[in-house]
Amino acid sequence: MEAHEEAVKKNPLDAFIDFQPFLGPLAAAGIIKGVVAILTAILGWTAKNNGVALVLTAAGDGFFQFLPIMIALNAARKFKMNDFTALAIAAALVYPNLEATMTALGKVGAVNFFSIPLILPTGDYLSTVIPAILVVWAASHIEKFMKKITPDFVKVFMVPFVTLILQYL
Structure with a gap:
């Protein structure tokens, strides 16, 4: 089998x-x-x-x-994705300045990413499970696609780069 x-x-x-x-x-x-x-x-x-x-x-x-980072590592292995790319994605979820920066920007109405309003859950993503699994699952599909279309000589840095960028668009 x-x-x-x-x-x-x-x-x-x-x-x-x-x-x-x-x-x-x-x-x-x-x-x-x-x-x-x-x-x-x-x-x-x-x-x-x-x-x-x-x-x-x-x-x-x-x-x-840092539970999302731990979850991301397991999810990366489950979804057959590069461990370190998944860790980088999850690290962005628990980035220490994210909540403070979004709160400050929210006071002036400037919390948008390419004209899409950003909404951070109450208490941010620390100690969460589902967001880490979902972002790694989505990123695994991006990564698989990028591996197919990226030339071998740039694959080592281009696949993680594009995966990280597209994951957050």
Whole structure:
């Protein structure tokens, strides 16, 4: 049986298990957040008054804050796309200045991209799952098309470049 036939015959549980490499670190980050909550409740430790709590908070929260990047990596592998192109796309979703810049521009009514109004969800894209999967899925189709039409001698940089540009148009 070919790999394509196996992929077609997968049931939803098998598709979920494909995200298994992601589940261990997800669980670990959640447990760390629980440990920090216990340390805060019992010992009064917080990230503001204790170095251990600060480091553990960063370890637990960091994974969840950059969840779209983690999801994008798994999605890229699932959709057979270049991992680093997917990571670059997801990094734009969690770009730190995006929310602040859009808020400032919104006050003067200038939040448009090629005359299309940009709307950022409340709380931006940090810790979101669906947007990362959708943008990587769409980008995987752009990338596949670009690989077919791009000459080999420029493929290494032109395919990611065009994929990134077209993904956000």
